[in-house]
Amino acid sequence: MLNGSELGTFRKQLLGWFRQFQRDLPWRRTKDPYRIWLSEIMLQQTRVSAAIPYYQRFLRSFPDVHTLAAAPQEEVLRLWSGLGYYGRARNLQKAAQEIVAKHGGEFPTCLNDALALPGIGNYTAAAILSIAFGAKHAVLDGNAARVLARLGAIRGDIRESQRWQELQKTADHLLQPKSPGDWNQAMMELGATLCIPKSPLCPLCPVAQFCQGRRLGIAESLPEKRKKRATVEVTLAAAVFADGKGQTLLLPPPKKTKERASADHVPTLVSKMWHFPTLSVSGKPSGKLSAFLRKLMPGVQSRNWQLVPAGKVRHAVTYRAIILLSFLIQVKKLPRITGAKQVPLGDISGLPISNLTRKVAHAALAAAASAPAKQ
Template structure:
């Protein structure tokens, strides 16, 4: 464990490098709790470049926590559409309401209060509270864990029982007490830009003299690759109905209380957002199964005689699921009246909260024109 003069030099080197080379990111120009919180949530599972336009659009529409708390969840999801992992947006909206109701509209500064909010775990709480309130809490995410594992040549699965806790303790030991927020960001920046999973740029690294993995020639072997959860292949058939005005029918997301944990549940696959009428099918039976579904659930036997045009197959991946969608387009004189459904212009779904999967199906349908 680094200590004394070596620890001081380590901190000085890293902070000096961060001060000079940190990327200019919109959320780094502020210590406003709401903005820092929003950025931390958006950056979970999302690349910086992808998050920036969403962050800016979100702030334009919801400049503060009160505006977010007042907004219907549907509107929050619409602005989040395309960013993925939609539970983040749902939790954000709920947490905003709690912050207004219980914390006078300000993100709480105490760890226990922060952790009680929807969508806030240990990492996110440490990041927000250290940056905004200078709390001495060390962050440990994948980037920081990789840096520490290499510095100390930690072998084995970093997420294994006990190892993650030791990494957390080491992160706490290294934490520079005077500016914990900057320190945490510096560690994350090092992992994101130089100490990358593949081909770390050790020649540019400000702390290379302290790195055991580098000394032992192990940088490509640490951390060990985790065995990936095997991919589950799923197949859906989706129906794009089109009336003479270019309107299509989308079905509403299920009510929040509905639990739909099954891996092949259609609502799970469309991220519990507005979606085309869809059904899980077996390969080779898409048209037949969709026709039966449409007849029973949408048209209920009323003169059902639609001609289905097969559209280009769509592929979509969500975490461990690889989804193949067989979309079909059918022209109708009038869209059916179905509860929990609404007509939208197929060419512009920007007014409704839809997932990327639904956008891809819409694009496939438009490509037929």
């Protein structure tokens, strides 16, 4: 652990580097806690370059916490559509509603109040409060943790609870108390731009002289790899109806039920957004899909339906490797399914949908273009 003049030099060099070389990012041009919060939530599972257009588009529709709190949830999800991990958007809006109801529309400055908001954990609270209000809370995210593990040559799985707590203590100790917001961003910026996972750019590093990992020649192998959970393959089949006018059917997000609470619940795997009728299959997928559709639409005459294979879409969700087989069903008139909505197959993004559903629609459109239309 660095102390005294060494700690002073470490802080000065890292902050000086950050102030000179930081990337110009839209959320760095503001101290508005709402905008900083939005960026932090978007960046949780999304790369900076992918998040920027979403961030700008979202703010055009919801420029402040009040507009977000009052918006229809479907509109919030639609603007999030494509970013994935939609629970983030739902929690963001719930938290905005709490901020309006309990905090007069002002983001809370107290750590415990911030932590009580949906979707805000230790990292996010520390980032928002330090950057927006200069509060002295050190952040620890994946980037900062990698930097600290290398600086201290820390071995083992850094995500193990005790090791993570030790890293948090180190982050708290290193925090520059006069500029906690810049300091936190500097630690994360170092991890994002120089102390990168593979082949860290040590010759450019402003704090290389303090780095034990580099001194021992082990920086690149730190942090040590986590033990990976074995991948489970899941095969799903989706039915894409198309009528003569190019309309299709999408089912609504699954309601909260005991069944949905299971991580293997099919619509949850597909996403919690609007989706094509989908089920998990093995063996003959088209036969199972037909039986599933008959159950979904009792009484509907389905004997003449032809299920045309429309391609495979691959998707990974945590440890699951999903293969989604899509089937095009061309019909004169779309069947009625309770709760389903009719939308143009060529433009299903009027409803909140996931990337996976978008890919299935593209595959079905391509199949429809090469298949004769239903008479």
